[in-house]
Amino acid sequence: MVARVIPVEPFDLVVFGATGDLALRKIMPALCCRFADGQMPPDARVIGAARGTLGADAFREEVARALDEAFSGADAPSPGCRRAFLQLLDYVTLDARGDEGWPALRDALRGDVVRAFYFSVAPGLFGALAERLERWQLITPETRIVAEKPFGHDLASARELNAMLARHFDETQIYRIDHYLGKETVQNLMAVRFANILFEPLWNARFVDHVQITVAETMGIGGRAEYYRQTGAMRDMVQNHLMQLLCLIAMEPPHRFEPDAMRDEKLKVIRALDPVAPGDVVRGQYDAGDGAPSFAEELGDPGTMTESYVALRTGISNWRWKGTPFYLRTGKRLRRRVSEIAVTFRDPPHSIFGEDARWRENVLVIRLQPDEGMDLRVMIKEPGPGGMRLKDVALDMSFAEALGGDLRIPDAYERLIMDVIRGNQTLFMRSDEVEAAWAWTDPVIEGFEATDTPPAPYAPGSDGPAGAGDLLRRDGRQWREIG
Numbered sequence: 001m002v003a004r005v006i007p008v009e010p011f012d013l014v015v016f017g018a019t020g021d022l023a024l025r026k027i028m029p030a031l032c033c034r035f036a037d038g039q040m041p042p043d044a045r046v047i048g049a050a051r052g053t054l055g056a057d058a059f060r061e062e063v064a065r066a067l068d069e070a071f072s073g074a075d076a077p078s079p080g081c082r083r084a085f086l087q088l089l090d091y092v093t094l095d096a097r098g099d100e101g102w103p104a105l106r107d108a109l110r111g112d113v114v115r116a117f118y119f120s121v122a123p124g125l126f127g128a129l130a131e132r133l134e135r136w137q138l139i140t141p142e143t144r145i146v147a148e149k150p151f152g153h154d155l156a157s158a159r160e161l162n163a164m165l166a167r168h169f170d171e172t173q174i175y176r177i178d179h180y181l182g183k184e185t186v187q188n189l190m191a192v193r194f195a196n197i198l199f200e201p202l203w204n205a206r207f208v209d210h211v212q213i214t215v216a217e218t219m220g221i222g223g224r225a226e227y228y229r230q231t232g233a234m235r236d237m238v239q240n241h242l243m244q245l246l247c248l249i250a251m252e253p254p255h256r257f258e259p260d261a262m263r264d265e266k267l268k269v270i271r272a273l274d275p276v277a278p279g280d281v282v283r284g285q286y287d288a289g290d291g292a293p294s295f296a297e298e299l300g301d302p303g304t305m306t307e308s309y310v311a312l313r314t315g316i317s318n319w320r321w322k323g324t325p326f327y328l329r330t331g332k333r334l335r336r337r338v339s340e341i342a343v344t345f346r347d348p349p350h351s352i353f354g355e356d357a358r359w360r361e362n363v364l365v366i367r368l369q370p371d372e373g374m375d376l377r378v379m380i381k382e383p384g385p386g387g388m389r390l391k392d393v394a395l396d397m398s399f400a401e402a403l404g405g406d407l408r409i410p411d412a413y414e415r416l417i418m419d420v421i422r423g424n425q426t427l428f429m430r431s432d433e434v435e436a437a438w439a440w441t442d443p444v445i446e447g448f449e450a451t452d453t454p455p456a457p458y459a460p461g462s463d464g465p466a467g468a469g470d471l472l473r474r475d476g477r478q479w480r481e482i483g
């Protein structure tokens, strides 16, 4: 299937932190794919900025290596295309906290095109960068900035960050990234809900028994010990990615697929979220195993109280959802890499097949990764004689199969960076949304900090700590298998 590509207007994109992990692993490959698809105009320019005294050629070589690592499949941009993309790159050695490099950056920018500054750096540098952009008069009306997560560490720091950015930029110029919103299947959630009449009448506490949101990873924290020591799964994954998924599942239909209409509805969900009771959250830490070190060893802190896994139960106090629990869980080094949302419906009110009929609930599973698709479990009659025996089967749809074998599912960053250039904020978080998310998350983390009980250990390759099962068991339910 050939995707329809609408080229964006000419732009200068400055990536601060251009030699960092995110820029090389995600941003550059995403740009290269958009270039290969013809979405980037030939006079688009990407300027890497970082402390290292590299020079443009050395930077291009570094990016070339990163592209080689990022691309393996047959649908990767051709070597010729990659070379042409590298020609769009430039590099400026720059000191975020000093004056070095800023005049060179100013000279490299054009006055009459969209200008985007991507802050792919630690949030501690956002303020310095914003101030210098202003001082060197680099902010034009067509300027946008992209702020990577983590956006703050708690409500107070997120507020400070928002206030600081607001001194230099209008809210319409600030693009706070949560890359989950750029995932094709996450956007598909909105299509499934709001482009079909089928689900919406059943999409409420009367018909939905409960919802499970799972983001399980097989990888550990790798080289990100420093970052993870200060975050943990609650800050790294729940406050942003899982909450965004929850919002898209639970929100009211916005009147249009437009930035503020969408963000208003998501905000209402976050504000209606029930606080998490201390007994409704379970933390875990992976043990050593399969030749890999434990989480504590990777952090270099045997007594660490930080979690690599968290599972919790919450609810939404509004007319649509009161009474339907939402169970969220995420962790590293689990059995499989799975991100999915499972909406379990209630039993029919009366069984015409008698009390002994073997019921399984209808479950709609939206698989975000891998093998993106949907799976609806329904009851049918088991074929053959022997009375009316029921069986639950899956109406299983893989998007790749349904949409054609040669479909390449673009990486989230491809969509999001092009949206920045286009000036479309629909898939980015507004300041009040981020603050509301922290306001809900903070008390949970304060609860962690107030206890002496360390996170429960779990075996690598498992489904997480055993205690997570109790969260559902005591409600008469169980987690879906990770796998």
Ligand code: BG6
Residues within 6 Å of the ligand: 149, 217, 236, 339
């Ligand atoms: C990032 C987190 O935001 O998302 C990582 O910081 C996590 O810890 C990653 O591994 C997961 O993203 P994805 O797209 O691989 O599901």
